Amino acid sequence: MLKQTMTKLSVLLLATTTVLTACGGNNNNTTGNATNAPDSDTPATEVAKKDVSFTIGYASGDPATKKAIADTVKKFTEANPNVTIKDLSETSSAAYLDWLKTKDAVGEFPDLVEMRDTQVFADAGKIVELPADLLDLFEAPPQVEGKVWNAPMQVNAPQGIIYSKKAYTDAGITVLPKTYDEFIAIQEKLKTSGITPLVVGGKDIFHMGFWVNKFLIDDVYSKDPDWNSKRTAKTVSFTDANVVQAMTDYKDLFSKYVDKGWLSTGDNQTASILVSGKAAQLYSGTWMFTQIAEADPSFEFGFYAIPDREGKVNVIGLPSPAGWSLSTDAVKDADKTEAIKEFIRFFFAPEQYSVYLATINAIPATKENVTYETSEQMQVALDLVADPNVVKSLAINNWWGDNLIPPQFRNWYYKLLQELVLENGDVTDYMKKADTEYDTQVKANQM
Known part of the structure; x- marks a missing residue:
């Protein structure tokens, strides 16, 4: 049996404010790995990024979340015209787990996937650990078998x-x-x-x-x-x-x-x-x-x-191992892997992540300072998260x-x-x- 690792929520100080904030500090680089940078002797205008594509899969039963993710994908591809992202979002009323298994069976398992049943797909060898250079985006994400498999999209809310x-x-x-x-x-x-x-x-x-x-x-x-x-x-x-x-x-x-x-x-x-x-x-x-x-x-x-x-x-309200995961097949392609990592950094960059959070009234999972105006209803949820009782x-x-x-x-x-x-x-x-x-x-x- 695998050992279960629990982590504490780090948002308790949010409850008395009307602005949702995840505290800490982190590199706000949304342009990818430094190895992609042009040689210091080469003018940037002469360097063209290599064309690359990957597929993305996520649950779409909730319209607000689907829109928030789709908008992020659109903004990312506009900012990175060399990257093509094929949206494979689940569109039926079937269970998301079943949808992912069907995609896997027909050879269409997403390169970047919103993972909810992490242990199932980790044990099946379908996803890999979160790349080490992305770990510092988050405070202390939950682990399965002592490993971090996901970039958590938000903290579980009441x-x-x-x-x-x-x-x-x-x-x-x-x-x-x-x-x-x-x-x-x-x-x-x-x-x-x-x-x-x-x-x-x-x-x-x-x-x-x-x-x-x-x-x-x-x-x-x-x-x-x-x-x-x-x-x-x-x-x-x-x-x-x-x-x-x-x-x-x-x-x-x-x-x-x-x-x-x-x-x-x-x-x-x-x-x-x-x-x-x-x-x-x-x-x-x-x-x-x-x-x-x-x-x-x-x-x-x-x-x-x-x-x-x-x-x-x-x-x-407890944290759980869920979020963006890279597929085992995707990481076999170095260019695809770097493009996916660029997307993840873009997703969690404060200016973009705050829009995502505000759209679905979510609690941030990042170290980086992220704020958005909260509603009366969301403040109740924050109070519940902060209340030790x-x-x-x-x-x-x-x-x-x-x-x-x-x-x-x-x-x-x-x-x-x-x-x-x-x-x-x-x-x-x-x-x-x-x-x-x-x-x-x-x-x-x-x-």
Whole structure:
């Protein structure tokens, strides 16, 4: 088993400001390796950069992130006309992991890839360690097997309830919940007022993870971060009381308060449904703030993390090994490798990186000083990150080392939980199915 290395977040001092800043110092060179510089005796106008091309792959389920990355690619190629970048962004509602595996199977694995399942592809020999001359861009990126495989695009930010202030006012809701039971009481008030309490983009399987992991973090991971490794060792079970409670809460919420069309609603439809007044709330991440503001600049909304039954707040917030990775095949070509490294430096240069961060309301991962104006909603997220009383955790599939789950289990589990709601199934019976499938996949991966 691989050892898991955790690092501490370095953004705690951000919470009391209205400007998002990642502190430190670093070389702000966006022009590539010094070996590409012209000879001191050769006029720069006489040196032409060699034409080079590479492919880039990234998840595009979230429109704001897709736009932010696509805009960066466009700016980079305009500034570097000798470089051609072929965009291979995932465009279907399929899981990103499955999309990458398909690309690999047909010989189209990206040269530069947004990597989320790092250990899976590192173990398969598909990606290489982050080049040493890029490591200094970051404070202390997470390691897998003692190695850094990614240029982290941002620090994991909390997810929570994005709510219509008008809907809350119309329903007579004046105080935000201090416990989960108070949150449920709010759902009842919204429902009674005649508005659908929650919109969910269940058509996209990744979106299911927002709610599923809210409950798993509250009842499982906030109390036992090593639960996955214990499940692999069969010392805990999905049928244990804590998991059953988490999935019972999930089922009850979806059955009573989620828009009935959730399974056919895409993630990219949720912002418009919220601002149109068809639903009062959306549970999602900070990247949605810009999308909502663009959908209706006059729409007033707030953001908060849902407390658990004891009144404790537990959120996504630990660092995880994810970000830009170079493929094993790409680094066989020295010119391609240098072009990719130039792109990574360009991506994280403060003037460009700040635009990317602002577009998706993200927390910077670099040492270099990066600032952008933050919104009222983003400030709440920063306060959550800075609060030592808020427990930081990860989603079921974002752990690594001994806590890595079988790579296909996440999608299978989310689909199982969709069926649980649609069939009004017995939670314990469905968790027995989860145990069986988990063990089957663990065994298959060991063969």
